[in-house]
Amino acid sequence: MKKFxxxxxxxxxxxxxxxxxxxxxxxxxxxxxxxxxxxxxVLATVNSGIMSKLVIGYKGNGLLGGRDRIQAVVRMxxxxxxxxxxxxxxxxxxxxxxxxxxxxxxAGLSYYDFVPSGFAGTPQRVEVAFFSGPQWDSNYNxxxxxxxxxxxxxxxxxxxKHGGGPDIEVPCWDFIVDQMRK
Numbered sequence: 463m464k465k466f467x468x469x470x471x472x473x474x475x476x477x478x479x480x481x482x483x484x485x486x487x488x489x490x491x492x493x494x495x496x497x498x499x500x501x502x503x504v505l506a507t508v509n510s511g512i513m514s515k516l517v518i519g520y521k522g523n524g525l526l527g528g529r530d531r532i533q534a535v536v537r538m539x540x541x542x543x544x545x546x547x548x549x550x551x552x553x554x555x556x557x558x559x560x561x562x563x564x565x566x567x568x569a570g571l572s573y574y575d576f577v578p579s580g581f582a583g584t585p586q587r588v589e590v591a592f593f594s595g596p597q598w599d600s601n602y603n604x605x606x607x608x609x610x611x612x613x614x615x616x617x618x619x620x621x622x623k624h625g626g627g628p629d630i631e632v633p634c635w636d637f638i639v640d641q642m643r644k
Contacts, residue, residue: 486511493626495634496613497641502527502599503590503606506638507613508570513628515570519642520557520592522565525599532557532566532594537605538576542583549583551576557592564642570630585610 490511497506502524506517518534526532537552553576557566573585589607591600600606620637 489623491625491627492621492623493631493634494619494621495630495637496616497618497638498608498612498616499618499641499644500606500608501601502565503592503601504565504638504642505588505590505606505608505613506641507610508630508634510626513626514573515630516568516573516576516588517570517630517638518555518557518568518590519560519638520566520599521642522560522563524565524592526592526594526597527565529594531559532592534568535591535593536571536576537589537607538573538585539587539589540577540581540583541586542581544582547583548586549578549581551578560639560642562639564639567638567642 493508493510495506495508497504502521504519504521506519508515508517518536520526520532520534534555534557535552536555537550539548539550541548555568555571557568560567576585577583587607587609589605591598591605593599618641620634622631622633624631
């Protein structure tokens with residue numbers, strides 16, 4: 463029994479030493495979700511040391527609520543690090559019904575899908591307009607949008623203090639869904 467406990471203690475010590483040897487802070491994989499709400503539009507970023515995702519939502523009580531699915535035109539403007547040059551990428555994204563019935567959500571979208579290839583820059587602004595067939599909800603042609611810095615100052619934030627991977631963890635999804643209920 464003493465031999466088993468000694469081997470177990472050695473294995474436990476070795477595994478904790480291997481984790482500490484990475485030189486990354488313990489909170490490196492904690493995921494932080496930040497939500498900005500604009501009318502029926504819910505824009506969320508989920509970030510950790512190993513991932514950055516964007517989630518687009520549309521509340522079920524919006525103009526397009528009650529449809530089987532809707533689509534969003536997502537426009538992201540990025541700024542190049544060195545020159546300050548702005549580049550805008552626009553994509554059409556499908557939003558599926560959210561499981562709890564609060565509206566519609568995208569999967570986690572990578573920022574890199576919206577930053578041009580070979581462009582050494584960072585996202586600066588996200589704008590969204592929604593449509594289903596011929597019906598549009600685009601905030602009276604002004605789009606629903608937010609600057610990236612608004613996410614960091616948003617009061618709607620949650621840090622999931624359990625190690626996360628490259629995908630959005632369930633507590634972060636739950637927080638986004640809670641924001642859609644408001």
